[in-house]
Amino acid sequence: MTKEWKPDRLSEQPIYKQIVQYFEEQIRNGELPPLSKLPSERMLAEDLGVNRSTVATAYAELSASGLIISKRGSGTLVGEVNQDYSSGRLPNWNRMLIAGTLLPNVPIIQRIAEETHHKNLIDLATGQLSPELFPNEQFQHLLKNQHFDHPLSYDHPHGNMKLRETIAGHLKTYKKIDCTPSSILITSGAQQALHLIIQCLLKPGDAIAIENPSYTYSLPIFKSLGIKTILLDADENGVNPQAIHDAYMKHRIRMIFLGSAYQNPTGAVLHSERRKKTLSTAYEFGIPIVEDDPYSLLSFENESAATLKSEDSHGIVIYISSLSKMVSSGMRIGWILAPKQIIERLADARQQIDFGSSIFSDWLAREFLKSDFFDPHLHQLKIELKERRDILVSAIEKHLPGLVDYTVPKGGIHLWCRIKPAHHDEKLFNQSVDKGMIYTPGSALGSNKGFVRFTFGRAAKQSIDTAIAAFSEALLLQK
């Protein structure tokens, strides 16, 4: 609630008074309607970095003026006394909060977002790169040196034409994928690509298959839209094609969602035999595969991992990729490659949803991809990520000897671990947070208990060992 505001310590006004004014303003504005909840004294004191007694004084003053009330059991609420209800009533906001078609994120995902924003934790939870791994100077250079002369108007419904040309070239060079710009739709990251496909090409009651575990598992959109998700078992060589066969026989699945190489969370690469078999099974039944590939270029070996799309001779793969895990996640550039009539349909939907991607992001994405920066950046990034992976593996061997099972990932940013000692998933998570580190509990990404995802791309290099040491302390407490 008060994530951002901080009292001004240089001000003449006492801090408690600033807190009083901060809430007063929001209550009078209607930003905090009657009966909305205020943070507890303890939490607020922590957030603002002030003494608890300071918050207590502020709350006491707000109470005295009737602006807030303390209710046993429900904490501190905004009061109703100053409202004149004689002529009407307030909207039932609480009903609206739970009404929507789009379900909220699951609590653990919300909690990770909260904790990583609030607290100073070593972050092995968030699936992105550490700020210094992004090409910061290169972007500054492009911004200063490339001339922006696009119109400031809405751009083409499929995304900027020149960017799509550049992406077609990029796909050819780096992934051996052939396509033309009109089969590409620029999206706001792989995330929007997934959402568009699910909202436009599937209907309530349809069954689809996803890997267990996978990033896709964490998305509430399937449930929001009444789409049945069938879980496909996957191991360190990716999904088992037999599982696809069985899922089709049993559930007539209409689409298969697969992570490409260095899958999130397992780090797995689909074995080449399995890749062939997956494609032929899908083709046998006429099921399109949605291949989500944000990581395949992040290989720690000599060559990049192959994609399903590059071997898709029948055009049954809808291919998604993104710049988020290589270039910038904040710029929000991803894309979909699909048959033209599908692209037209998705582009129409995207117009409705948000009128297309930002001209500035499209421009910079293109400038970066076609510049001489991309290749050396990618090269350097892989070296850095590999080093972090090695640090993580050493830390695991040092602090958790014999306590976990895992496969060393050959690329990407994630490592998936089974925790062998008996433990309680939630307690382990809470205690790890208390010890100063955070990870993503496996339950957010798959149906089996006892797993965790450690992301090695996000934290500072020097802090990875400390994080795993903290985790092992938390694990010890489980006994």
Place this chain on the structure above:
Amino acid sequence: MTKEWKPDRLSEQPIYKQIVQYFEEQIRNGELPPLSKLPSERMLAEDLGVNRSTVATAYAELSASGLIISKRGSGTLVGEVNQDYSSGRLPNWNRMLIAGTLLPNVPIIQRIAEETHHKNLIDLATGQLSPELFPNEQFQHLLKNQHFDHPLSYDHPHGNMKLRETIAGHLKTYKKIDCTPSSILITSGAQQALHLIIQCLLKPGDAIAIENPSYTYSLPIFKSLGIKTILLDADENGVNPQAIHDAYMKHRIRMIFLGSAYQNPTGAVLHSERRKKTLSTAYEFGIPIVEDDPYSLLSFENESAATLKSEDSHGIVIYISSLSKMVSSGMRIGWILAPKQIIERLADARQQIDFGSSIFSDWLAREFLKSDFFDPHLHQLKIELKERRDILVSAIEKHLPGLVDYTVPKGGIHLWCRIKPAHHDEKLFNQSVDKGMIYTPGSALGSNKGFVRFTFGRAAKQSIDTAIAAFSEALLLQK
């Protein structure tokens, strides 16, 4: 389909051969799956700017190799002969095209997008500014001179904090609206703001009210989600509050969507008495108002128009605005102002949908709003728009004397006309397009026949008169 590709006239290769290769590549890629439709010879020739006989030669060659087939009644289709189906079958793409939860845009809206992209028409249809009205040099200046030093990571779920601070200041200065940054969510334009509210706060079966006519009327999202829309009659003074009263009594509406000043399409400003009455009626029944305000600063009179939000003493208005109609539509920056718990809910949904707005757009929006450029730009823009409005009004008086009814808008970019002579809406539209101009038929924006929207912000100043002359010729043909 072939919107973008053009044959290379300087190439050694004959043009028909280039066309052959263009299609060959896409058929082999799977971008054009078997049985997908190719454009007619006439349309393709027009799009590519070549002779029809050139296209005929190309199609003949493609036919000869079996890549395409001509079917009487269904035109030219991609063939199936080169496909080996012995081991499988293709996905049923056609079923998927009509499956989705999110319905496609209505045909007339799709058609306008098509026509304005394809043809060189005078555009009185698209609801945005002419490229030269945007602050192009100012953005170039900011890009070259402001230092970008944000992390390239995902930003805050509510959008960049500094941008939200700047917007809070902007709302205070320009619209007398008080708020704090934590009650603001940055969105990808007003469009995404509307979508988020509809997807998160309403459920299937809910009834809501919208103005007739209005921009909101054109959105398929209500129907997609099974939300019932009750139409509120509106005139040149905006919505009639009695209609809100009646809609609540009859349908227990749960939300009211209102365009703010210089409404799209009527250009109406809600009269101050009605504004008060609208607020008190909504408050009486506890119905939240969603106020969509992209235009209120574009006033041609001395002062800006008032908003509902600035007079909302109970916090029942969820307020939406956007930079699209003043600064840049392509940058995709809009925002929502709402009670905090609503903002938290919408921010969570936005994370799911696309992981937030682009850091570059957020950065530039802030730089522009806090720069010395904003105020003079807005001032100049209003002068230019007023001039265009006057040109449009003169053209109407000259070319359509006594043939239309309209109210001269006092701001914004749209003028709404009732066409008095009997006519057929679709024929009038087609013939106007044939004559070289395009507008938005009223049926896209409201339930009554015989209206059109002329947008005067989009076309080049010199061409507005020509457009209305062309329209009057088309109207003459209706007799």
